[in-house]
Amino acid sequence: MKERIKLLLQSAKEDIKNASVSKELYELRVKYLGRTGAVTELLKGMKDVPKEDKPAIGKLVNDLREDIERAIEESEKQVKAKELEKRLREEEIDVTLPGKALKKGSLHPVNLVRNQLIDAFSGLGFKVFEGPEIELDYYNFQQLNIPEDHPARDMQDTFYITDSILLRTQTSAGQIRCMEKDKPPIKILSPGRVYRSDYDATHSPMFHQMEGLVVDKGITLCDLKGVLEEVCKKVFEADVKTRLRPSYFPFTEPSVEIDVSCCECGGKGCSLCKGTGWIEILGAGMVNRVVLENCDVDPDVYSGFAFGLGLERIAMLKYGIPDIRYFYDNDIRFLKQF
Numbered sequence: 001m002k003e004r005i006k007l008l009l010q011s012a013k014e015d016i017k018n019a020s021v022s023k024e025l026y027e028l029r030v031k032y033l034g035r036t037g038a039v040t041e042l043l044k045g046m047k048d049v050p051k052e053d054k055p056a057i058g059k060l061v062n063d064l065r066e067d068i069e070r071a072i073e074e075s076e077k078q079v080k081a082k083e084l085e086k087r088l089r090e091e092e093i094d095v096t097l098p099g100k101a102l103k104k105g106s107l108h109p110v111n112l113v114r115n116q117l118i119d120a121f122s123g124l125g126f127k128v129f130e131g132p133e134i135e136l137d138y139y140n141f142q143q144l145n146i147p148e149d150h151p152a153r154d155m156q157d158t159f160y161i162t163d164s165i166l167l168r169t170q171t172s173a174g175q176i177r178c179m180e181k182d183k184p185p186i187k188i189l190s191p192g193r194v195y196r197s198d199y200d201a202t203h204s205p206m207f208h209q210m211e212g213l214v215v216d217k218g219i220t221l222c223d224l225k226g227v228l229e230e231v232c233k234k235v236f237e238a239d240v241k242t243r244l245r246p247s248y249f250p251f252t253e254p255s256v257e258i259d260v261s262c263c264e265c266g267g268k269g270c271s272l273c274k275g276t277g278w279i280e281i282l283g284a285g286m287v288n289r290v291v292l293e294n295c296d297v298d299p300d301v302y303s304g305f306a307f308g309l310g311l312e313r314i315a316m317l318k319y320g321i322p323d324i325r326y327f328y329d330n331d332i333r334f335l336k337q338f
């Protein structure tokens with residue numbers, strides 16, 4: 001028995017010395033100390049040892065187990081340290097190498113103009129009110145004084161979902177929703193997507209508008225002119241002037257088109273303003289009495305102005321973009337210029 005113990009210790013030490021990775025050491029632990037390992041097998045032979053020798057032999061076997069255990073632990077420490085060193089060497093990062101530059105996005109020009117307008121108008125006390133894109137004919141047309149068969153509907157031919165539900169053609173629908181919800185004084189901006197069946201260099205089946213509505217006692221066309229001139233100066237970042245030209249919209253009376261002095265030539269005349277010195281930017285007017293009455297606002301007490309502008313149109317003018325379709329192509333070369 002003593003001989004077997006000695007041989008086992010020798011062979012274990014030899015094995016442990018030759019092990020160079022922690023997996024091998026794990027396997028050796030199983031081989032010698034595991035449930036069916038060599039030391040355990042040895043213990044089974046204890047029953048044949050004469051009674052008087054048992055304490056001494058038992059001690060030897062226990063010492064053997066401890067020796068092997070210690071030898072494995074020591075070797076493990078060294079092997080693991082070597083392994084760690086190797087990993088660190090392999091995974092070394094060269095901090096002097098140039099990094100990968102992160103691509104930075106930018107705001108879409110339509111959003112830029114939208115934010116600039118909201119900024120300028122909120123400085124004058126306007127709040128944002130957003131209406132739905134899928135709208136009732138009732139809000140998009142009827143309540144805006146555009147009954148069925150009204151010829152003004154032809155200019156805004158759109159996408160119908162049913163006879164009475166459509167993709168809104170104008171953010172003006174938001175005016176009615178707002179006046180139904182709140183009583184004057186009202187001062188809102190309503191930005192959003194609108195839809196029409198149009199497609200060419202300056203028209204897209206989907207585009208963005210921003211509506212404005214002010215209703216209070218004593219509101220006049222002068223207020224409209226003053227507010228818009230102030231906002232245009234901010235958005236075009238120039239000392240632009242505005243002028244009103246008579247126009248027609250069923251929901252305003254009187255109705256006007258508003259022009260700004262050309263930001264390119266300062267009003268002298270150039271190709272952008274087609275030599276006139278002026279650029280048309282939006283439609284507006286005093287809210288029609290009929291529309292106020294439709295919303296239960298007394299037109300003898302309150303008056304209001306409204307306006308609606310195309311965000312793409314403002315962005316095209318401001319940034320010199322020649323075709324509306326650039327906005328929707330998602331071409332990074334175009335988008336990263338803003």
Ligand code: DAH
Pocket residue numbers: 169170171172211212249251252282283284285286305306307308309
């Ligand atoms: N909704 C009109 C359009 O899409 C624009 C407009 C004109 C809005 C006059 C208004 C307004 O609020 O008063 O062409």
